[in-house]
C-alpha cells in the first residue's frame with residue numbers, strides 16, 4: 001500500500017520514512033512545493049500545523065487535487081477538539097494524536113480495503129461527505145459564526161443514501177472504525193434514527209425530518225468548554241450540570257435560523273426528556289413528548305452505548321438493547337419493541 005505523506009515541516013519526512021518503510025511505500029510532499037497526483041487506493045497521511053492559516057490554505061489546495069483518495073489520515077498533535085474538527089472539516093477520515101498511532105490505523109485500512117473493496121466504497125464516501133458537512137456546521141458554531149442549515153441537510157441526505165444502499169450494520173461498523181467523539185456520536189445517532197424510521201416505514205419527509213433532528217440534536221455541545229467535552233473520563237457533578245445545558249444552547253442557536261422547523265427545535269431541546277418526567281431540561285411528561293422526540297431519544301441512548309469511548313470499550317448491540325428494555329417508564333414501550341429489529345439486525 002502506498003502512503004502519500006504531506007507535511008509543512010521537512011524534518012518530519014525522514015522520521016515517517018524510517019517508521020513506515022519498508023512495510024509501506026512512502027511518497028512525500030512538502031506543503032507549498034511540487035504537485036504530485038496519487039492513486040485513489042493510496043492513503044493520504046497529513047501532519048501539518050492546523051493552528052496556522054498558511055498550511056491550512058495550502059492543504060485545501062492539495063486536497064482539491066485528491067478528492068478521489070478515500071483514506072485521509074491526519075496527525076493532530078495537540079488533540080484538541082477544534083483541531084480535530086478542523087481536520088475533519090478538511091476531509092480527514094481518521095485522526096491520530098501521534099505519528100506512531102498511524103500504524104494500527106494503516107493496518108486497519110489495508111485490511112478493510114482488502115475485505116470490502118466494492119461494498120464499502122459507497123458507504124465510506126457517504127461517511128466522509130457527511131462528516132465533512134457536519135464538521136463545518138460544528139466548527140462554525142464553535143467560532144460563533146452562523147452556519148448553513150443546508151450543510152446539515154446534506155449530511156443527513158448522505159447518511160440516508162448510505163443506509164438505503166448498504167444497510168445500517170455497515171454504516172455503524174464504518175463510522176465506529178473511522179470517527180470519534182462528538183462526530184462519531186452524531187453520525188451514529190443519525191444512522192440509527194434513519195435506520196429506525198426506514199424500518200417502521202416512515203414517509204420520506206419524516207425520515208428526513210428525524211434525520212435532520214438527529215444530525216443537529218447535540219449541536220449545543222459545540223458551545224460546551226472543550227475541557228468538559230473532551231474529558232477522557234467520567235464528568236464530575238459540576239461538569240455534568242454544564243454538559244446538561246447543551247439541549248437549551250442548541251435550541252437557542254437554531255431558533256435564530258428562519259428556515260428551521262418547530263419539530264427540529266423540539267427534537268434538539270427535548271432529546272433528554274423521559275416519559276416519567278425525570279429528564280431535562282424541562283422535565284416534560286408523556287403527553288408533552290412528541291413521537292419524533294421519543295424516537296430520537298431511543299436512537300440517542302442506543303448510539304451512546306455502542307460507541308467507542310476512550311474510557312470504556314463499546315457495548316454490543318445486544319447488550320445496549322437490553323439496557324433500553326430495562327428503562328421502565330422512561331421510554332415508549334411500543335417503540336422500544338419496534339426498535340428490536342433495528343438494534344439487533346446485522
Ligand SMILES: [Fe+2]
Nearest residue numbers: 217218271272
Ligand atoms: Fe444530547
Ligand SMILES: [Fe+2]
Nearest residue numbers: 189217218300
Ligand atoms: Fe446525543
